[in-house]
Amino acid sequence: MGIQEIAQATGLSKATVSRALRGLPTVARPTIDQVRRVADELGYVPSSAAAGLATGRQRAVGVVVPVIDRWFTAKALGGVDAELQAAGHDLVLYNLGGPGGDRHRAFRRTMLRQRVDALVLLSLVLDETERRELQVSELPTVVIGGPARDLRNIGVDDHEVAALAVTHLVELGHRDVAYVGGQDEAGFSVAVPYRRRDGFTEAMARAGASVRPTWYADGRFSFAGGVAAGTALLDVAARERPTAVVCASDEMALGVVVAAHRLGLDVPRDVSVTGVDGHEYGEVLGLTTVAQDPEAQGRVAARTVVLEAQGASPGPLPPSAARLVVRRTTARPSR
Amino acid sequence: MGIQEIAQATGLSKATVSRALRGLPTVARPTIDQVRRVADELGYVPSSAAAGLATGRQRAVGVVVPVIDRWFTAKALGGVDAELQAAGHDLVLYNLGGPGGDRHRAFRRTMLRQRVDALVLLSLVLDETERRELQVSELPTVVIGGPARDLRNIGVDDHEVAALAVTHLVELGHRDVAYVGGQDEAGFSVAVPYRRRDGFTEAMARAGASVRPTWYADGRFSFAGGVAAGTALLDVAARERPTAVVCASDEMALGVVVAAHRLGLDVPRDVSVTGVDGHEYGEVLGLTTVAQDPEAQGRVAARTVVLEAQGASPGPLPPSAARLVVRRTTARPSR
DNA sequence: TTGAAAGCGCTAACAC
DNA sequence: GTGTTAGCGCTTTCAA
Numbered sequence: 001m002g003i004q005e006i007a008q009a010t011g012l013s014k015a016t017v018s019r020a021l022r023g024l025p026t027v028a029r030p031t032i033d034q035v036r037r038v039a040d041e042l043g044y045v046p047s048s049a050a051a052g053l054a055t056g057r058q059r060a061v062g063v064v065v066p067v068i069d070r071w072f073t074a075k076a077l078g079g080v081d082a083e084l085q086a087a088g089h090d091l092v093l094y095n096l097g098g099p100g101g102d103r104h105r106a107f108r109r110t111m112l113r114q115r116v117d118a119l120v121l122l123s124l125v126l127d128e129t130e131r132r133e134l135q136v137s138e139l140p141t142v143v144i145g146g147p148a149r150d151l152r153n154i155g156v157d158d159h160e161v162a163a164l165a166v167t168h169l170v171e172l173g174h175r176d177v178a179y180v181g182g183q184d185e186a187g188f189s190v191a192v193p194y195r196r197r198d199g200f201t202e203a204m205a206r207a208g209a210s211v212r213p214t215w216y217a218d219g220r221f222s223f224a225g226g227v228a229a230g231t232a233l234l235d236v237a238a239r240e241r242p243t244a245v246v247c248a249s250d251e252m253a254l255g256v257v258v259a260a261h262r263l264g265l266d267v268p269r270d271v272s273v274t275g276v277d278g279h280e281y282g283e284v285l286g287l288t289t290v291a292q293d294p295e296a297q298g299r300v301a302a303r304t305v306v307l308e309a310q311g312a313s314p315g316p317l318p319p320s321a322a323r324l325v326v327r328r329t330t331a332r333p334s335r
Numbered sequence: 336m337g338i339q340e341i342a343q344a345t346g347l348s349k350a351t352v353s354r355a356l357r358g359l360p361t362v363a364r365p366t367i368d369q370v371r372r373v374a375d376e377l378g379y380v381p382s383s384a385a386a387g388l389a390t391g392r393q394r395a396v397g398v399v400v401p402v403i404d405r406w407f408t409a410k411a412l413g414g415v416d417a418e419l420q421a422a423g424h425d426l427v428l429y430n431l432g433g434p435g436g437d438r439h440r441a442f443r444r445t446m447l448r449q450r451v452d453a454l455v456l457l458s459l460v461l462d463e464t465e466r467r468e469l470q471v472s473e474l475p476t477v478v479i480g481g482p483a484r485d486l487r488n489i490g491v492d493d494h495e496v497a498a499l500a501v502t503h504l505v506e507l508g509h510r511d512v513a514y515v516g517g518q519d520e521a522g523f524s525v526a527v528p529y530r531r532r533d534g535f536t537e538a539m540a541r542a543g544a545s546v547r548p549t550w551y552a553d554g555r556f557s558f559a560g561g562v563a564a565g566t567a568l569l570d571v572a573a574r575e576r577p578t579a580v581v582c583a584s585d586e587m588a589l590g591v592v593v594a595a596h597r598l599g600l601d602v603p604r605d606v607s608v609t610g611v612d613g614h615e616y617g618e619v620l621g622l623t624t625v626a627q628d629p630e631a632q633g634r635v636a637a638r639t640v641v642l643e644a645q646g647a648s649p650g651p652l653p654p655s656a657a658r659l660v661v662r663r664t665t666a667r668p669s670r
Numbered sequence: 671t672t673g674a675a676a677g678c679g680c681t682a683a684c685a686c
Numbered sequence: 687g688t689g690t691t692a693g694c695g696c697t698t699t700c701a702a
Contacts, residue, residue: 002695002696003696004695004696012672012673013672013673014673014674014695014696014697015672015673015674015697015698016671016672018695018697018698019671019672019697022697026671026672027671027672028671028672031671031672043471045448045449045472046448046695046696047388047448047449047694047695047696048448048449048450049385049387049393049449049450049694049695049696050384050388050678050694050696050697051695051696051697052384052678052696053382053384053385053388053677053678053679053680053694053695053696053697054677054678054695054696054697054698055678055696055698056678058384060450068409068412068413068416069406069409069410069413071404073409074404074408075404077403077430078403078404078430078432081403081430082430085430090427090429090448090450091427091428091429091430092395092425092426092427093412093416093427093428094425094426095412095413095416095417095420095426097413112380113381113382113383114380114381114382114384115384115395115425136378137380222615223615223616223619224615224618224619227619255619258619258620280557280558280559281558283559284558284562284590284593285593336679337678337679337680339679339680347689348688348689348690349679349680349681349689349690350681350682350688350689350690350691351688353681353682354687354688357681362687362688363687363688382678382680384679384680385679385680385694386680386681387694388678388679388681388693388695389679389680389682389693389694390680390682390694391694
């Protein structure tokens with residue numbers, strides 16, 4: 001059952017068994033082999049609780065997500081998981097969304113119960129209380145996607161992301177460009193949408209093109225929201241219609257494309273559409289987008305916090321790349 | 336720092352503090368309040384490792400998923416999480432997919448390290464080794480989606496799911512119906528696709544309609560796969576073309592719809608399409624589908640294993656409902 | 671290279 | 687209602 005039984009079976013001491021199981025170099029090779037064999041025969045299962053109690057390290061990291069069923073969340077989670085697996089750590093998932101959605105609960109220090117050695121936060125916006133709890137916990141923390149004051153952050157440059165799309169469209173000759181962004185209904189960082197919108201506005205200004213106030217639409221970062229926003233933007237007289245729509249996510253962009261089709265408009269002839277992310281659906285449907293790699297971001301975040309939890313102090317995080325992927329939803333404007 | 340400090344600060348014993356913190360009824364009300372207040376002031380954080388060691392229960396359940404970025408996975412995970420939150424348990428995520436994807440690793444008893452009190456398995460097919468490890472671990476286990484021998488299972492009746500779609504189409508007058516199913520590339524249960532396909536075949540037979548062997552296509556349970564399968568099925572002379580396509584998932588069905596459009600076919604005039612799931616995209620796009628509720632399945636699974644871990648023996652699991660949702664991708668055949 | 675012994679922070683009898 | 691006393695199963699000095 002425990003290390004004790006193995007000690008008895010082998011005639012060794014608990015201490016040596018413990019060392020052998022962990023493969024410490026101070027143990028004779030044959031001893032290690034013997035211990036491991038016996039452990040296997042006995043069906044030994046180490047107790048993470050006991051090890052955790054003794055060492056103070058749980059070999060687990062917590063991942064806090066605002067919602068679970070979003071493309072970005074799932075991809076980033078995959079990256080974090082891959083890295084944690086490699087490091088031999090477990091992943092404890094804290095989902096703030098969901099019914100009841102008691103956000104604060106997740107951050108109360110009693111909730112963490114010292115179950116994890118570090119934290120990865122997914123594109124969350126933290127309030128004062130949450131920030132304080134994190135501070136107190138003293139857990140190594142990295143935020144993915146969306147800058148958070150006082151916390152290490154990894155993600156694409158959201159200003160640049162929007163600017164890349166605008167530059168592409170302007171080069172094609174577009175001047176009348178609309179924007180679909182908006183707040184995610186469920187707790188995504190406020191920062192991301194705002195920064196992308198600002199990046200859009202500034203890039204447009206740089207190009208000497210003005211944006212009508214009515215050409216900023218709210219797509220709620222969802223497909224359905226994109227359809228609604230697209231319809232609002234495009235269901236107007238041709239001369240009132242933008243020739244291109246920049247969307248802050250692929251899902252919204254796909255919604256805008258659908259809206260265009262429903263209105264009998266051709267994409268990209270009547271209207272160009274761009275997204276952000278690199279969603280698989282967009283690839284199949286030929287959506288021009290500014291692609292990012294949330295999985296890579298997740299991996300970097302996980303690696304960083306694990307190292308930190310082990311006492312290392314990893315240097316500054318590398319910026320995440322975003323690159324324009326031109327496909328079939330953008331073209332020169334027809335007027 | 337620990338319970339000890341609180342004991343000192345209050346002049347109580349460790350035992351009483353422990354009881355007060357847990358709100359046991361044997362403690363005087365004022366004592367409870369005092370202890371909690373002091374704990375708060377001291378910034379006390381309970382140690383799950385210590386509690387786990389002492390009680391043998393970790394207040395955590397493991398969720399094993401084959402892949403993380405699938406609609407079903409994310410939804411079910413959300414349901415499991417909601418229930419675990421309510422029960423005050425943590426969720427430890429084990430992802431079998433991902434790079435390296437060392438499936439076995441996840442099941443080796445050493446991996447579980449006694450970190451969880453129970454397991455929820457998401458639509459996995461287990462091999463002999465894995466099954467044995469589970470048996471040995473003696474952890475309460477429930478499998479969601481896809482029957483697994485010797486394990487409690489929750490999910491829709493996959494036979495019925497396909498039959499519902501067929502019945503609907505046959506009632507509309509369809510006789511020439513194709514099927515898009517296939518294996519998920521990444522470890523989904525083999526059982527689900529097979530059972531749905533069999534349900535389809537049997538329902539067709541019951542209706543007195545035969546299915547051409549070439550009308551079974553592999554959509555790999557993905558959107559891109561659906562496009563490919565749809566193209567293969569529909570890019571033929573009109574008389575060789577099925578008048579309807581039953582798909583084993585909404586994502587594949589959406590792919591088939593896209594394929595049809597690309598071939599200049601109108602849905603549902605030229606071809607009817609049905610899916611399975613209840614994906615949000617399908618709702619927006621008017622996809623007729625057999626909807627299921629993975630979130631509810633997740634909740635039931637979580638509740639069941641938690642109860643079992645607490646010593647209760649919950650009765651048999653209620654079957655999960657699947658219901659036909661008729662929208663705009665199905666109609667009478669035009670020939 | 672191995673052993674003995676002292677905890678890690680909490681819970682659970684068992685007394686009082 | 688509260689206190690005392692053993693552990694839970696491991697790791698880690700310190701010796702040998």
